[in-house]
Amino acid sequence: MRPCIEKLYYETGLHIGHVDIMRHAAWELIFITRGEVHVEIAGRSYDAIAPCMIFISNYEPHVLTVRSEVYERYVMLVNPTITKNVLRPTFLQTVFSIHAPRFCHVLPLETGTALDEMQMLFRNLLNEREIDPEDGEGELIWLSALLWRLYRLAPGRFTSVGGSAEKIVAAIRTELENHPERKLDLNSLAAANYISSYYLSHVFHRVTGYTIKRYLLLCRISLACMLLSEGNKTVAQVAVACGFTDASNFSRYFREITGMTPWEYRKIGETS
Numbered sequence: 001m002r003p004c005i006e007k008l009y010y011e012t013g014l015h016i017g018h019v020d021i022m023r024h025a026a027w028e029l030i031f032i033t034r035g036e037v038h039v040e041i042a043g044r045s046y047d048a049i050a051p052c053m054i055f056i057s058n059y060e061p062h063v064l065t066v067r068s069e070v071y072e073r074y075v076m077l078v079n080p081t082i083t084k085n086v087l088r089p090t091f092l093q094t095v096f097s098i099h100a101p102r103f104c105h106v107l108p109l110e111t112g113t114a115l116d117e118m119q120m121l122f123r124n125l126l127n128e129r130e131i132d133p134e135d136g137e138g139e140l141i142w143l144s145a146l147l148w149r150l151y152r153l154a155p156g157r158f159t160s161v162g163g164s165a166e167k168i169v170a171a172i173r174t175e176l177e178n179h180p181e182r183k184l185d186l187n188s189l190a191a192a193n194y195i196s197s198y199y200l201s202h203v204f205h206r207v208t209g210y211t212i213k214r215y216l217l218l219c220r221i222s223l224a225c226m227l228l229s230e231g232n233k234t235v236a237q238v239a240v241a242c243g244f245t246d247a248s249n250f251s252r253y254f255r256e257i258t259g260m261t262p263w264e265y266r267k268i269g270e271t272s
Contacts, residue, residue, distance in 0.1 A: 001086065001135075001136035001137050001140070002079075002082050002134075002136050003079075003082070003129075003133070003134065003135070003136040003139050004078055004079055004082050004083045004086065004087065004136060004139060004140060004143055005076060005077065005078055005079070005125070005129070005139055005143065006026050006077040006078065006079050007026075007075065007076070007077040008074070008075070008076045008077075008122075008125055008126060008129060009074070009075055009126075010072070010073070010074050010122075010126070011072065011073055011074075011075060012071070012072045014066050014071050015066065016066055016067065016068065016069060017065065017066060018065070018066040018071075019063065019064070019065050019066075020063065020064040020065075021063050022056075022061075022062050022063070022064070023061055023062075023225075023258065023260070023265060023268055024058065024077065024225075024229065025058050025080075025225045025226040025228070025229035025230075026058055026077035026078055026079060026080065027056070027057060027058055027077070027078040027079075027080055027083070027096035027097070028054075028055075028056040028058075028062075028075070028076065028077055028078070028096075029053065029054070029055060029056075029074075029075075029076040029078065029096075030053070030054040030056070030064075030073055030074070030075055030076075031051075031052075031053055031073060031074040031075075031076075031118060031122060032048055032049075032050040032051065032052050032053075032054070032071075032072070032073045033050055033051055033072045033073060033074070033119065034050050034068075034070050034071060034072040035049075035050050035066065035067070035068035035069075035070050035071030035072060035073075036048065036049045036050065036066075036067040036068040036071070037064045037065060037066055037067055037068075037071065038064070038065045038067055039054060039062060039063070039064045039065075039105070039106070040062060040063045041054075041056055041060050041061075041062040041105045042060040042061060042062070042099075042257075044105065046105060046106045047067070048106045049108070050072075051108075051109040051110075051111065051115050051118075052106055052107060052108045052109055053106070053107040053109065053118075053150065054105055054106050054107075055095050055096060055099075055105050055107070055157065056096075056105060057096055057097060057098065057099055057222065058080055058222055058225050058226065059218060059221045059222045059225050059257055059258060060099070060258075061258050061259045061260070074122045076122075076125075078096060078143075080096070080097070080222070080226065081226065082136075083096075084177065084178065086136070086140060087140065087143070087144065087147075088144075090170075090174065091158055091159055091160045091170070092144065092147040092148070092151065092158065094158050094159040095147065095150065095151075095157050095158050097177060097222075098173070098177070098208075098210075098215060098218045098219060098222070100159075100208055100209035100210070101209045101210070102209060103157070104157070107150070107153070107154050107157060109153070114149075114153055117149055118146070118149070121142060121145060121146040121149065122146070124142050125139065125142045125143065125146070128142055159173075159207070159208070165203045165206075165207065166207055168193045168195065168200070168203065169203060169204050169207040169208065171193070172189055172193075172200075172204065172212070173208070173215070175189075176212075176215060176216050176219050177219050177222075180216060180219035180220040180222070180223050180242060180243055181220070181223070181241060181242055181243040182243065183243065184212065184213060184216050186200065186201070186212060189212075200212070216243075217253060217257075218257065220242040220243050220244065220253075221242075221253065221254055221257045221258065223241075223242050224238050224239075224242045224250070224254060224262065225258070225265065227241060227242070228262055228265050228266045229266075231266065235247055235250070235251070235262045235263060235266070238250070238262065239251075239262075250262065
């Protein structure tokens, strides 16, 4: 099994005023153990004070500015494609994937047992990767344990499956995330779940905070970020592969969501 985690490291020694301008095709989890940063994620601003976690999806541009003399953190980059295929239950992925409009990216942690457990889980993940960097199975066990612990601490950061409406929405979210290139047919989605298109639109917005059309757009941009980072396709080919009818529309929506053009995004990936 290929590892889900692309990078995992512990970092110290960043000075006051250090700025990270981060854009990448991976899901990101930052665990701040000491210090403070100001972080801007997809147009929202936070003052993140240790100990805390920061959850960032791959389509969300983000800038971190160090605000303290001492600053230490773990940084984890998770491959969305691999993780979607192997991480179960799937709702554990939702802390990373398409975030609701009111999603709070920063999770403060209390000192004590919860903090000790988080540090232990991150150390175990680092140890697992040092022992065998290619062993995705052992890594997945510790990643699952970490996400389960986070779910117990903050279930509101995850989209869990409860009643029948939530199950329908979860199934449609999975379909949109796995096949964003497909043309949206609201009537067919509704008929497949034995509900009206009006009710489907209503319940989807209630659960996710997005219209189905907007959610699909975010899924397409998320896929585009991954394809652009791979560098195997032209921008026009990426547009088609993500379900856009032309490169012009793709570029316009991509810039709206990520804050840069597809060409600028690819250039950053090539130089990072």
